[in-house]
Amino acid sequence: MAILFLLLLLLLLPFSSPALSARCNPQDKKALLQIKKDLKNPYLLASWTPDSDCCEWYCVKCDFTTHRIRSLSLANDGVSFQIPPAIGDLPYLDTLDLHKLPNLTGPIHPAIAKLTRLVFLGISWTSVSGPVPDFLPRLTNLESLYLPFNKLSGYIPPSLSQLHNLNEIDLSRNKLTGPIPYTFGYFKNSPSLYLSRNQLSGKIPASLGKLNSSSIDLSGNKLQGDASMLFGPNKLGLHMLDLSRNLLEFDLSKVNVPESMTWLDLNHNRIYGRLPVGLKALQLQKLDVSYNLLCGPIPAGGSLQKMGKDSYMHNKCLCGSPLPLCK
Numbered sequence: 001m002a003i004l005f006l007l008l009l010l011l012l013l014p015f016s017s018p019a020l021s022a023r024c025n026p027q028d029k030k031a032l033l034q035i036k037k038d039l040k041n042p043y044l045l046a047s048w049t050p051d052s053d054c055c056e057w058y059c060v061k062c063d064f065t066t067h068r069i070r071s072l073s074l075a076n077d078g079v080s081f082q083i084p085p086a087i088g089d090l091p092y093l094d095t096l097d098l099h100k101l102p103n104l105t106g107p108i109h110p111a112i113a114k115l116t117r118l119v120f121l122g123i124s125w126t127s128v129s130g131p132v133p134d135f136l137p138r139l140t141n142l143e144s145l146y147l148p149f150n151k152l153s154g155y156i157p158p159s160l161s162q163l164h165n166l167n168e169i170d171l172s173r174n175k176l177t178g179p180i181p182y183t184f185g186y187f188k189n190s191p192s193l194y195l196s197r198n199q200l201s202g203k204i205p206a207s208l209g210k211l212n213s214s215s216i217d218l219s220g221n222k223l224q225g226d227a228s229m230l231f232g233p234n235k236l237g238l239h240m241l242d243l244s245r246n247l248l249e250f251d252l253s254k255v256n257v258p259e260s261m262t263w264l265d266l267n268h269n270r271i272y273g274r275l276p277v278g279l280k281a282l283q284l285q286k287l288d289v290s291y292n293l294l295c296g297p298i299p300a301g302g303s304l305q306k307m308g309k310d311s312y313m314h315n316k317c318l319c320g321s322p323l324p325l326c327k
Contacts, residue, residue, distance in 0.1 A: 024054035024062065028069040031089035032060065038084035044077040061095075068092035075099040082106030083128070088114040094141075097122040104128055108152075113138050122146040129153065132171065137162040148172040148194065156195075158183040170194040172217065177201070180218070185210045196220045196242065204229070204248075215240040219265065222247060231255035244268055244288065252276065252294065267291050272316070280304050287311050294318050297326050 032054055036045045047058045054069065055062035061071035069090050080103040087096065088111025096118060098104060107130030108123065115121075118139045124146060131154040136145065143165050152174040158181035160169065169191050176198040184193070185207025192213050197220040204218070209229030214237045216230060223246040230241060233256050240263040248266075253273035257264070263286040264279075272293040279287070280302035287304070290313045297320040298304055298312060305321045312318050319326035 023067045025066075025068050028090055028092075029054045031086045032057070032069065034086035034089070035084045038086060039079050039081050042077050042079050044074065044079070063092065066092065071095040071097075073097040073099070074101060077101060079104055083109040083112070083123075085109055085111040087111055090115070092117060094119045096120070098124070098126060098128075100125040102127055106130070108133050110135055115139065116141065118142055120144045120146070123150060125149040127151055131155075132157055132160075132176070134159055136160060139163070140165070142166060144168045146170045147174070150174050152176060154178075156181055156200075160184075161186050164188040166191045168192045168194075171198070172196040174198055179203070180205055180208070180223075182207045184208060187211065190237070193217070212237050214238065217242040218246065219244040221245075224248065226250045228255050231257055233258060236260055239263060241265070252289075253296075257282065262286070264288075275299055275304075275318070289318075290314050292316075298323065 032048060033050065036048045044059065054060065055067055059073055060069050062068065063070045070092050072090065072093060079101045082105055091114065093115050094117050096115065097120065099122060102125065104126040106128065108128060110133065113135040116139060119141055121139065121142060129151040132152055134157045137159045142163050144167060148170045153176065155178040156171065156176055161183035166187060167189055172194045178200065179202035180195065180200060182205035185205060190212045192215040194217045196217045200221040200223060203225040204223055204227050206229050212235055219242045225248065227243055227248050228250045235258040237260060238258050239260055241261065242265040244265045244267040246269055248269040248271060250271060251273035252271050253276060255276060257276050257278045259282065261282055262284060265286060265288045267288040268291040270293055274296035275294065275298055277299045280299045282302060284303045287307050288311045290311060292315050294315040295317040298318060309322050312323050
């Protein structure tokens with residue numbers, strides 16, 4: 001009986017193989033092979049061969065039900081080309097991640113606008129240049145826009161605020177210029193906002209006071225004026241605020257620091273006044289107010305005396321532990 005079962009199994013195997021190899025949608029397979037060709041057949045994509053099932057290929061994931069390609073992730077390779085237009089021929093993609101491809105150049109290709117199912121768009125640690133494209137608001141399902149460590153330049157499109165499902169926007173460490181769009185105060189979901197290490201200038205728009213983001217990092221720019229609108233007791237979800245290395249000027253003693261905050265970095269600005277007493281009630285992991293124009297005693301209590309001198313040095317007349325005692 002066992003021998004008969006094995007014979008039947010061997011007879012059926014040749015008929016089952018074609019079905020398995022046919023799982024991948026032919027149009028998706030065609031697009032992927034074109035992407036491989038456009039990228040000059042990198043070693044990373046060696047498994048992408050015409051006679052194999054593309055649902056089994058490295059760097060892609062298929063939907064279990066539809067067998068359409070839903071994820072494409074290319075990382076850590078010497079790819080030396082531009083973003084292939086054939087990426088736009090994968091209409092079921094919900095994740096596109098191009099990471100640590102330092103020789104990937106050129107602009108963000110407009111073919112990406114066709115990927116209306118995208119939830120995550122990541123292009124990071126590449127040499128991709130040109131503007132942040134104004135077609136991105138067409139990606140209405142996008143929850144994370146992750147574009148740090150590139151060579152993007154020009155103004156930030158105000159229309160990005162139309163991405164109503166966005167939970168995170170990261171444009172840090174590029175060459176972006178101009179102001180922060182006032183429309184960024186009108187994101188529906190108050191996404192975490194990372195714009196650090198660019199060349200942004202002008203005032204922080206007052207509209208950002210409407211946000212209740214968990215993290216805001218505007219450090220390493222040329223922003224001027226008031227930033228007090230980013231504080232307040234209504235910021236119940238704000239955990240991290242980094243405004244360091246700008247040209248900001250406002251009275252810190254007048255801000256109300258939210259109880260949820262665990263990270264506050266204001267170093268290298270022109271901020272004046274006293275440290276808010278409310279700081280001592282926070283469970284702070286990071287506090288840096290060095291290189292400002294602050295005065296008066298450091299409030300005693302909480303974690304403020306645990307931060308070390310470097311967190312308070314080079315102010316106008318701050319005093320008290322861990323600095324020298326007030327006179």
